[in-house]
Amino acid sequence: RPQEQFALETSEISKHFGAVKAVDELSISIPRKGMTSIVGPNGSGKSTLINLLSGTLPLDGGLVIVNGVGLQVVKAHETPAYGITRTFQEVRLFDQITVWDNILVVLTNRRVFPALMERSKQSHRDKARSILESVGMWEKRDSLAMELSYGQRKLLEIGRALALDVNIYLFDEPFAGLFPQMLEIIKDIMKRVRDEGRTVIFVSHNMDIVRELSDHLIVLDSGRLLAEGDVEDVLTREEVIEAYLGT
Numbered sequence: 744r745p746q747e748q749f750a751l752e753t754s755e756i757s758k759h760f761g762a763v764k765a766v767d768e769l770s771i772s773i774p775r776k777g778m779t780s781i782v783g784p785n786g787s788g789k790s791t792l793i794n795l796l797s798g799t800l801p802l803d804g805g806l807v808i809v810n811g812v813g814l815q816v817v818k819a820h821e822t823p824a825y826g827i828t829r830t831f832q833e834v835r836l837f838d839q840i841t842v843w844d845n846i847l848v849v850l851t852n853r854r855v856f857p858a859l860m861e862r863s864k865q866s867h868r869d870k871a872r873s874i875l876e877s878v879g880m881w882e883k884r885d886s887l888a889m890e891l892s893y894g895q896r897k898l899l900e901i902g903r904a905l906a907l908d909v910n911i912y913l914f915d916e917p918f919a920g921l922f923p924q925m926l927e928i929i930k931d932i933m934k935r936v937r938d939e940g941r942t943v944i945f946v947s948h949n950m951d952i953v954r955e956l957s958d959h960l961i962v963l964d965s966g967r968l969l970a971e972g973d974v975e976d977v978l979t980r981e982e983v984i985e986a987y988l989g990t
């Protein structure tokens with residue numbers, strides 16, 4: 744089958760929480776190549792969109808289209824099979840086990856075991872090492888996840904996503920609250936993933952990084968699409984400038 748131009752599309756997807764239309768009949772198309780960023784004011788539905796694309800939350804309506812195949816139900820445990828994984832705005836790790844074991848849990852597709860490391864195959868151990876080196880966390884491999892700094896936790900969570908070796912990565916606010924040095928490290932990781940030909944989608948409030956990294960931009964406002972397209976083009980549109988100056 745020929746490769747679809749779009750890695751992910753949505754057709755009028757919605758998610759309501761009571762009276763709040765967190766995502767409201769949203770239709771977007773995310774190109775396979777390059778990076779796409781999702782921006783918008785707090786509460787505009789960015790995380791909810793990531794939750795719907797990754798199956799973390801069920802759709803109230805509409806379709807998510809992965810590689811050209813429309814899905815009405817996206818199940819989180821099945822998304823790796825579709826080639827999708829994600830990170831969370833609030834980092835989720837196994838706090839009581841080591842950095843190394845946090846990666847091995849993903850590679851071996853197991854529930855948490857103490858000292859997983861001891862029993863893992865050499866191939867898994869080699870892969871875990873290369874992932875930890877690639878996110879700059881090799882030195883920390885024997886620390887418990889709970890002992891890590893905020894930035895290190897972000898790096899480890901990204902490492903866990905990379906351990907899944909999929910084609911579409913969704914990163915929810917990977918840059919939030921980080922020091923400049925850490926921003927550079929995470930930018931480099933994301934560029935590397937992109938250069939491997941994978942689709943990278945991230946939520947950010949940092950417009951300098953959005954401009955620098957992304958090719959395609961999606962702007963949300965109150966759960967609806969305010970604008971979508973080439974980054975520089977979208978950022979010069981009147982309605983986008985107004986929305987940003989207005990907040």
Ligand code: ADP
Nearest residue numbers: 760763765783784785786787788789790791792
């Ligand atoms: P963003 O990530 O852009 O800041 P969210 O997607 O987190 O926005 O939230 C969009 C809207 O949906 C907000 O009004 C938020 O309060 C609401 N919301 C998000 N998740 C829930 C939830 N689990 N229960 C109730 N309301 C929610």
Ligand code: MG
Nearest residue numbers: 789790791832
């Ligand atoms: Mg959010």
